[in-house]
Amino acid sequence: xxxxxxxxxxxxxxxxxxxxxxxxxxxxxxxxxxxxxxxxxxxxxxxxxxxxxxxxxxxxxxxxxxxxxxxxxxxxxxxxxxxxxxxxxxxxxxxxxxxxxxxxxxxxxxxxxxxxxxxxxxxxxxxxxxxxxxxxxxxxxxxxxxxxxxxxxxxxxxxxx
Amino acid sequence: xxxxxxxxxxxxxxxxxxxxxxxxxxxxxxxxxxxxxxxxxxxxxxxxxxxxxxxxxxxxxxxxxxxxxxxxxxxxxxxxxxxxxxxxxxxxxxxxxxxxxxxxxxxxxxxxxxxxxxxxxxxxxxxxxxxxxxxxxxxxxxxxxxxxxxxxxxxxxxxxxxxxxxxxxxxxxxxxxxxxxxxxxxxxxxxxxxxxxxxxxxxxxxxxxxxxxxxxxxxxxxxxxxxxxxxxxxxxxxxxxxxxxxxxxxxxxxxxxxxxxxxxxxxxxxxxxxxxxxxxxxxxxxxxxxxxxxxxxxxxxxxxxxxxxxxxxxxxxxxxxxxxxxxxxxxxxxxxxxxxxxxxxxxxxxxxxxxxxxxxxxxxxxxxxxxxxxxxxxxxxxxxxxxxxxxxxxxxxxxxxxxxxxxxxxxxxxxxxxxxxxxxxxxxxxxxxxxxxxxxxxxxxxxxxxxxxxxxxxxxxxxxxxxxxxxxxxxxxxxxxxxxxxxxxxxxxxxxxxxxxxxxxxxxxxxxxxxxxxxxxxxxxxxxxxxxxxxxxxxxxxxxxxxxxxxxxxxxxxxxxxxxxxxxxxxxxxxxxxxxxxxxxxxxxxxxxxxxxxxxxxxxxxxxxxxxxxxxxxxxxxxxxxxxxxxxxxxxxxxxxxxxxxxxxxxxxxxxxxxxxxxxxxxxxxxxxxxxxxxxxxxxxxxxxxxxxxxxxxxxxxxxxxxxxxxxxxxxxxxxxxxxxxxxxxxxxxxxxxxxxxxxxxxxxxxxxxxxxxxxxxxxxx
Numbered sequence: 001x002x003x004x005x006x007x008x009x010x011x012x013x014x015x016x017x018x019x020x021x022x023x024x025x026x027x028x029x030x031x032x033x034x035x036x037x038x039x040x041x042x043x044x045x046x047x048x049x050x051x052x053x054x055x056x057x058x059x060x061x062x063x064x065x066x067x068x069x070x071x072x073x074x075x076x077x078x079x080x081x082x083x084x085x086x087x088x089x090x091x092x093x094x095x096x097x098x099x100x101x102x103x104x105x106x107x108x109x110x111x112x113x114x115x116x117x118x119x120x121x122x123x124x125x126x127x128x129x130x131x132x133x134x135x136x137x138x139x140x141x142x143x144x145x146x147x148x149x150x151x152x153x154x155x156x157x158x159x160x161x
Numbered sequence: 162x163x164x165x166x167x168x169x170x171x172x173x174x175x176x177x178x179x180x181x182x183x184x185x186x187x188x189x190x191x192x193x194x195x196x197x198x199x200x201x202x203x204x205x206x207x208x209x210x211x212x213x214x215x216x217x218x219x220x221x222x223x224x225x226x227x228x229x230x231x232x233x234x235x236x237x238x239x240x241x242x243x244x245x246x247x248x249x250x251x252x253x254x255x256x257x258x259x260x261x262x263x264x265x266x267x268x269x270x271x272x273x274x275x276x277x278x279x280x281x282x283x284x285x286x287x288x289x290x291x292x293x294x295x296x297x298x299x300x301x302x303x304x305x306x307x308x309x310x311x312x313x314x315x316x317x318x319x320x321x322x323x324x325x326x327x328x329x330x331x332x333x334x335x336x337x338x339x340x341x342x343x344x345x346x347x348x349x350x351x352x353x354x355x356x357x358x359x360x361x362x363x364x365x366x367x368x369x370x371x372x373x374x375x376x377x378x379x380x381x382x383x384x385x386x387x388x389x390x391x392x393x394x395x396x397x398x399x400x401x402x403x404x405x406x407x408x409x410x411x412x413x414x415x416x417x418x419x420x421x422x423x424x425x426x427x428x429x430x431x432x433x434x435x436x437x438x439x440x441x442x443x444x445x446x447x448x449x450x451x452x453x454x455x456x457x458x459x460x461x462x463x464x465x466x467x468x469x470x471x472x473x474x475x476x477x478x479x480x481x482x483x484x485x486x487x488x489x490x491x492x493x494x495x496x497x498x499x500x501x502x503x504x505x506x507x508x509x510x511x512x513x514x515x516x517x518x519x520x521x522x523x524x525x526x527x528x529x530x531x532x533x534x535x536x537x538x539x540x541x542x543x544x545x546x547x548x549x550x551x552x553x554x555x556x557x558x559x560x561x562x563x564x565x566x567x568x569x570x571x572x573x574x575x576x577x578x579x580x581x582x583x584x585x586x587x588x589x590x591x592x593x594x595x596x597x598x599x600x601x602x603x604x605x606x607x608x609x610x611x612x613x614x615x616x617x618x619x620x621x622x623x624x625x626x627x628x629x630x631x632x633x634x635x636x637x638x639x640x641x642x643x644x645x646x647x648x649x650x651x652x653x654x655x656x657x658x659x660x661x662x663x664x665x666x667x668x669x670x671x672x673x674x675x676x677x678x679x680x681x682x683x684x685x686x687x688x689x690x691x692x693x694x695x696x697x698x699x700x701x702x703x704x705x706x707x708x709x710x711x712x713x714x715x716x717x718x719x720x721x722x723x724x725x726x727x728x729x730x731x732x733x734x735x736x737x738x739x740x741x742x743x744x745x746x747x748x749x750x751x752x753x754x755x756x757x758x759x760x761x762x763x764x765x766x767x768x769x770x771x772x773x774x775x776x777x778x779x780x781x782x783x784x785x786x787x788x789x790x791x792x793x794x795x796x797x798x799x800x801x802x803x804x805x806x807x808x809x810x811x812x813x814x815x816x817x818x819x820x821x822x823x824x825x826x827x828x829x830x831x832x833x834x835x836x837x838x839x840x841x842x843x844x845x846x847x848x849x850x851x852x853x854x855x856x857x858x859x860x861x862x863x864x865x866x867x868x869x870x871x872x873x874x875x876x877x878x879x880x881x882x883x884x885x886x887x888x889x890x891x892x893x894x895x896x897x898x899x900x901x902x903x904x905x906x907x908x909x910x911x912x913x914x915x916x917x918x919x920x921x922x923x924x925x926x927x
Contacts, residue, residue: 033196034189036403038353039437043849046353074189083187091183094815097823098662099186100354100403106187121862129858132849134351134404135662137822139863140815 003067008076018064023047025063026073034074034103045131048104049073055108074103077110086110086148095144097135105131109145121146172671172681174877177815180667194357194372194400195434205423205433206280208270208287210262213512213842214308217256219290220270226286232427234271245415246386252478254387254418263310263477265843266443266514273423273431296512298842300451300474303509310477311510317475318483318508320490322771324562325501331466335457339538343530345909347837348447350519351854354403356412356444357434360420367394368421374413375405376699377657381691383414398690405661407518410701411480412444441847445517446837448473448485450526456534462544464553466501469493471527475508476515482508487631489523491775494562495531496573496625497553502562512842520824521887524626529909532622532892536899543600545587550623551577564772570880572781572807572870579805579866580783589619589787607792614792618901621785622889627776628881629704632766635758640698642709644673644716645753648746650739651683656697658709659689663883664816665705671812672710672876676717679738695755703881706812710876712756719754761874778872778880781807784889788897795913797833805866809880817882822863824886830855832891836910
């Protein structure tokens with residue numbers, strides 16, 4: 001089946017088995033390995049991409065379903081070597097450790113902050129609840145996202161104790 | 162949009178520069194093993210046992226399956242020594258026909274094919290013929306010897322500590338003896354990147370394996386033993402690794418052997434990447450434990466004696482269990498002055514997949530029991546649990562249970578006091594009162610939270626954690642690291658310590674830059690590859706920054722001295738160190754300095770009597786947890802979590818904070834959520850759907866307090882921090898539940914149904 005998609009801002013025609021998982025098409029066919037497989041059942045969120053602006057687990061999406069859609073992966077968040085505000089904040093405020101969950105978090109948070117630019121730290125915890133991280137305990141991730149949302153206010157989204 | 166930039170001052174030790182691998186990780190450019198381009202690699206899959214104990218009679222290939230494009234490997238294809246070499250050589254890489262299967266996930270055969278799907282189909286078409294044997298599936302069955310899994314009594318290892326008088330006599334002289342039995346369950350590391358390994362053999366007969374791992378030289382050594390290779394023909398490289406927490410300490414050796422066996426048979430590269438279910442079902446977890454603890458004290462609160470009987474479930478093979486047992490035993494007396502101590506620890510073998518390393522390494526199990534006991538003692542005496550801990554806390558000059566005199570870097574009172582400063586009240590709902598009273602008044606009626614009735618409570622825990630290898634371990638390891646010049650005038654750190662997320666590469670760059678006196682941006686850290694980095698010892702035991710970081714500092718200092726001397730002799734006096742380095746490489750080649758770790762003076766340990774300096778130094782921590790328990794559903798919400806940790810000195814404060822908070826949440830998950838369920842020796846919930854870990858919505862806001870009691874023999878005073886945050890929070894959560902509900906939690910995890918049962922039992926008893 002030939003799919004017409006807009007991927008990270010570029011129009012593409014893809015000849016793929018419609019039953020294949022979007023994650024496999026991205027990783028194996030297109031060599032976009034930033035999206036990771038942590039569980040293969042939509043629990044960990046490491047494979048999160050934006051499908052028409054909505055965060056989805058690409059391990060749960062059959063390729064045939066994305067025909068005519070716009071897809072954004074972690075590779076499309078920045079501009080070449082330049083990092084997006086969310087990515088930059090995750091690095092600067094310690095929001096990435098082993099990094100395997102980070103692409104999914106960066107993608108999901110980008111959508112979350114686009115939709116709710118004023119999201120509180122508590123709200124961000126809810127919006128990111130589909131992205132498991134085993135390293136950070138989440139505090140520095142949330143701090144980083146608060147900083148990305150409100151650059152002037154600094155990282156103390158939840159206030160100092 | 163911006164590129165992370167920094168000025169030299171921001172990179173110095175004590176500052177928090179962006180981590181060196183940060184940009185690659187957030188942009189998706191970092192290559193983990195499953196991301197490595199290798200077009201001609203086949204995919205491997207593992208055929209595992211389906212019974213927990215049995216005799217393997219045969220391995221049969223289904224005739225209906227087309228095997229023409231599949232490579233199959235069994236134990237018969239192993240020409241060398243069929244063993245995953247570690248402490249004891251008891252675990253085979255593949256069970257041979259005629260051999261014994263000891264757990265349900267035991268590897269028996271391997272297959273490889275051009276696609277993953279084809280490999281899995283082939284694995285499903287391999288039939289095992291097995292005579293099933295009776296199995297010992299838990300501690301009680303192992304003690305009864307329902308089946309013999311190890312030796313003639315299933316006891317893998319026994320360790321004893323004895324201090325002071327005979328403990329029964331000491332307890333008989335106490336005003337009060339608190340007695341309890343505590344059990345903790347297995348815990349899955351649940352790193353988000355499953356285990357994976359890529360192997361190929363080159364035309365010179367060398368095997369190259371690249372993968373997700375903590376300890377390249379463990380893999381190296383296992384490869385040498387099974388394939389009979391010399392150092393140069395086993396080349397092991399760490400790929401970017403998506404978390405380890407102990408789970409990638411020794412199991413990667415198994416994967417490397419399997420991938421290498423398949424690659425040799427297939428004559429091409431082979432990659433094995435587990436899916437989540439296989440990873441949870443087959444790889445090691447935290448040891449389940451049972452601890453019987455008696456604490457004897459006087460009416461004024463003075464601790465007198467502790468008697469601890471501790472049992473760990475080691476699973477089917479020895480793996481790292483004796484060392485885990487050692488750490489459990491050495492932490493069983495807690496951070497307290499105790500004149501009389503008896504600890505007996507035993508590790509038992511069962512027909513379950515082996516248990517192994519997980520952050521804390523036996524200490525969290527022992528500390529859960531100790532800190533529950535201390536809390537019960539405080540309630541029995543009617544004193545503030547914080548006061549009781551502070552009264553009995555070890556101080557500089559005091560002696561531990563192994564007779565070690567604590568000489569330096571003793572942050573025990575500092576962490577307790579730091580905790581009290583930010584949370585002065587013994588109860589969350591009395592916070593703010595200027596003079597906290599004890600005992601605090603208890604409300605008979607529940608509060609209301611989000612429309613539901615809740616009962617609130619506060620608990621604390623206090624612990625010490627030995628940093629680095631136990632006893633004379635560091636001396637034996639003699640870890641080495643090098644710092645060398647680069648042709649461009651920069652410098653390179655060479656060590657086998659891996660960055661598994663904790664930030665080792667960034668801290669090494671900071672430490673080396675500081676010692677060299679150059680900008681941190683000019684120091685790089687070489688990816689650990691056994692043919693290019695010396696053996697720095699494994700990346701475990703909270704030792705990387707403290708031990709290997711010190712070696713990196715010394716190597717950098719030596720290199721700087723050498724370059725300055727060489728520069729003076731060659732007309733470069735006063736030149737920039739990078740300029741001298743460039744000239745050195747150009748004129749006489751690379752300059753490299755390698756240093757071997759020298760333990761601090763006065764470290765003496767006797768393995769026979771279990772006395773002496775168990776660890777070169779200890780970290781100290783005090784943790785506070787406030788809970789709100791739904792009065793009807795028993796759902797637990799953590800409303801506050803404060804952790805004060807003495808880290809010696811924070812080389813990179815943000816990464817230290819990240820270590821503490823990540824460890825704290827793993828501990829809270831172990832305490833309240835994470836249950837690995839077994840049935841017939843098999844993990845019944847091997848998926849993230851039902852073997853759950855905390856999400857961002859479950860996690861509390863973390864309040865982390867860094868306390869710094871510098872360690873004179875660590876780099877800039879730093880000491881281990883990786884494991885200690887795992888030790889206390891489970892007991893703090895249990896103590897908070899005790900405070901909220903009047904129950905005495907005795908097991909981990911404390912699920913709503915466990916809490917409900919404890920409340921029902923208490924109400925039935927009154």
